[in-house]
């Protein structure tokens with residue numbers, strides 16, 4: 553796990569909206585993320601979600617409005633103790649009423665008191681009927697909250713519990729967790745930067761049902777994109793066919809073949825500051841795609857004629873400006889460093905990440921872990937290993953501040 557992700561303390565404030573019924577699932581995900589939790593409910597929230605379910609899942613008592621200034625526990629001043637404790641506060645769902653109250657700085661409720669007293673970052677997840685969300689009064693309140701330094705996470709668009717279609721859905725649980733990570737991420741060195749990442753394999757069809765491909769899972773590229781987003785980059789991910797992952801916050805461009813990937817990357821090359829080519833692009837495609845399924849042959853042989861796909865990284869390398877950074881990946885099985893260095897020079901890359909695909913378990917295709925060597929244009933090298941998320945994060949550390957980190961290349 554990334555160092556800054558360890559031992560985080562999160563205060564979950566639940567207010568009275570129908571999507572509060574999703575919060576037990578969110579609590580489970582928070583516990584899986586290793587977070588220590590405190591949970592506060594408004595009186596209205598108690599009507600949408602059972603305090604008993606929440607306290608059972610969290611394994612501890614939860615805080616209710618009745619605890620605020622009560623004879624029983626009021627002397628403990630829960631709103632101050634709870635305000636001082638967390639690394640981040642999330643208001644989820646944030647009802648129209650709770651947004652309005654927070655914009656006015658009310659302190660008549662336990663949550664209101666906590667919001668005024670805390671110095672931790674606060675994330676609001678508005679979720680409500682689309683008309684309520686788009687009402688000028690709500691828009692005004694949201695603007696006020698933003699100007700006060702709160703983080704407002706836009707609701708998703710879709711089917712709403714009230715029967716309407718539109719903007720107002722609570723984002724999926726993984727998206728909620730990623731938003732908190734993004735807020736807690738200590739590095740914001742990609743703020744204002746545009747990052748393009750490619751990931752996954754390509755499929756080069758031979759006939760309507762068969763294709764040439766490779767076992768790339770897209771995990772490394774996904775982590776390069778996700779960690780760039782944590783560091784506040786505006787991220788676009790061009791990916792081949794891969795399993796579904798939470799792409800919240802990332803612009804995704806799904807493609808199938810190398811030629812499609814080529815077109816999608818080239819048309820975005822100019823506008824991006826950093827381009828990371830983590831995709832395992834097919835080097836060859838069939839010279840023609842058979843319109844019908846290819847049949848078995850009499851003589852047990854099938855000759856395929858293949859043509860070479862464009863080398864996307866090479867084309868980007870030719871086009872790129874001096875101020876743009878191009879990072880490639882190289883999956884090599886022999887003469888590793890030598891081949892990677894040649895590739896870096898030929899494709900005009902700034903860095904190449906060498907993946908030893910013969911290293912076996914704990915690295916390469918499909919694995920959640922990786923062992924890589926980062927090679928810079930000047931020939932410096934550093935080896936990294938860990939989960940693909942950790943490796944991706946360290947790669948950004950190296951790319952984004954090589955000079956401020958002397959000794960990073962051993």
Ligand code: C5P
Pocket residue numbers: 810829830831832833834835861862863864865866879880881882883895
């Ligand atoms: O396939 P190769 O080892 O040359 O890949 C090195 C780098 O070039 C990788 O970053 C890969 O994504 C990129 N590449 C590409 N287009 C290709 C082949 C490779 O962009 N047709």
